Amino acid sequence: MDLFKEMAKAVIEGDEERTVSLAKEALAKGVDPTEAIEKGFAEGMKEVGRRFEKLEIYLPEVIISADAMVAGVEVFRQHILAKGEQSFPKTVLLGTIQGDVHDIGKNIVRIMLESNGFKVYDLGRDVPVLHFIDKVKELNPDIVGVSALMTTTMVHMPRLIEALQENGLREKVKVMLGGAPVLPEWAKKIGADGYGESAMEAVRVAKKLVGL
């Protein structure tokens, strides 16, 4: 359908006005919102992710495209809410671990996860282990994603996994780790379910973990 191609193009070009108008056009034509997002906007964001992975574009362009997609998706979301229907996307609780203020990588992962249909609760940086636990209890996410850039802060990652275990939450969530000093073999050793070397890999792993 040409409308879907136009929606993808609008995301790739980061044209927020166009994504909003196309979303409205789709609704007016009776297109199913979920189908429109998956075949239109999400396809555009997949292409953006591919280009970023190859560094044909850079983070500012990714952010502009993501903003355009979010604006378009919001039109659909409001429509769904108005009709009383609900959607239950897979959710990710994301944060940079306790003591660490570095978050570029985590922010890129957030953008790519949201663009791939995940609902992301971003707790920000320097997130205490116990705050992660409280939020898992409150929000019941599918995945907990944790980032660290320093060796002195990644030590909290195994503690988080232990805390999940102690609180009877470990079986209810998948745990993904990332960040420069975090190696895949170490992540596996401490009991994480997944690891992302890059933002795109994080999305691939996240999808696999939740069965998408």
Next chain:
Amino acid sequence: MRDQGRFFDFLEVIKRAESGEVMKEADYDKRLGKKALSLMKQYEIHFDPQCVIPSDDALADRIFQAAVDLFLDLGVYCTDTQRVIRFTREELQWALENGPQEVQYGREKETVSVYPRKVEDKRDPVCFFSAVGTPVTEEMFLPIARSYAQEPLADTFSGPLITSYKGIPVTSGSPIEVEAAIWNTQMLRKAAIQGGRPHIGIHNFQSTGEKTDATLASAQEKFGAFPGDGLLVAAIAEMKVDFERLKKVAFLRQSPYVLGALYGPLMGGYAGGPEGTTIALVAHHFLGLLVFSAERHNSFPIHIHHVCNTTRDMLWLISVVGQALSRNTNLIFASNAFMASGPCTDMVIDELCAQSITSTVSGWHLNPTAVAKNRHPMRCSGMEPRIHAEVGHRVAQMRLTRREANRVVLKLVEGYEKRIPEAPIGKMFNECYQVEKIRPTDEYENLFARKKKEWKTLGFEVI
């Protein structure tokens, strides 16, 4: 001791951090990207993959002007107050004109004067040897650090870090971080003594502890930190500071230690591609000068995916930033090399050569080196900075021009760039060094010797 009159009033910086324009951090990041892109177009700054070391003075000057515009427009973001610290053109100009033009490291016979270097400078670069925070075991910290300290071409040195002290994980903000930080400084000084260089300057005497209290706790002569040693305070990517960093500045600027500023912008990140990141990296030096009162500057720009600065675009970035700063300031700045591959591989030796040639001819001093993307434990040794420094010295001795350097570096890059995504992590210290003697294995020495022969065929001879 520093002459405070040469620096912008730090108390004024604190005031502006508390009173500047309020802005959401995400909005600041977006502004950076947009401004960098617009300046790149306005000043016609373009990366040419076939010319990683341009001989284009006008380009260097345009990059400098673009960076001034970026800095004045964007300011510096304080994450703790969510405010923007801004400066006027006159304040920036004053700081550049009055900033320090010499710093000294070390004591007695090991005193080293570091001066502003110029493009194609025939003087040797000052070489700050460092393991750049590679994680190592407590048992191997001393021999590894000594392998750096003992090297004749090391003008100063710094060490790796430990992740566990006396069996306890070194955790940010915990008492063990303070204990480990003190031990870190003590061991570095011990490494210097055992290496026969008791008075060599330790340009960053703290790499295990990150928090300010751990840093300050280790900053005592009884632990081995003397006047003539130094510390590095890092900006947060991109163009940001926080109270933790400003607290370090508050201490250091009144201490006998050399205050260095550290920048690691991500190429491909908030500032965009190589052109935008170039502009941002130059602007970071203004941040260091005005906000950190830095006496010297250290840069480790890295590729957002490959976590190194030896790709074509990164070498170009390093070259043009060095040229922009050399031609337009008297700042003292060093290039922190980040290799994709690890110790005792032929690839790492070629990467070291390319990065060193590029940096040296473009006006940088040298700060070798992180290897194996700085993340694989025990992958570091004094041999890598030795290689980097020998190359740098040779560049100066040969009076290599940018044009000649570009030809050699392109050949080197063509040989290794396809392997960067899956670069070999190389050998651990105890696999490429004779640990009892603290000297490289014959394998490693022979590998370097063989590489030197190869380079000779490229017209670059390291004797």
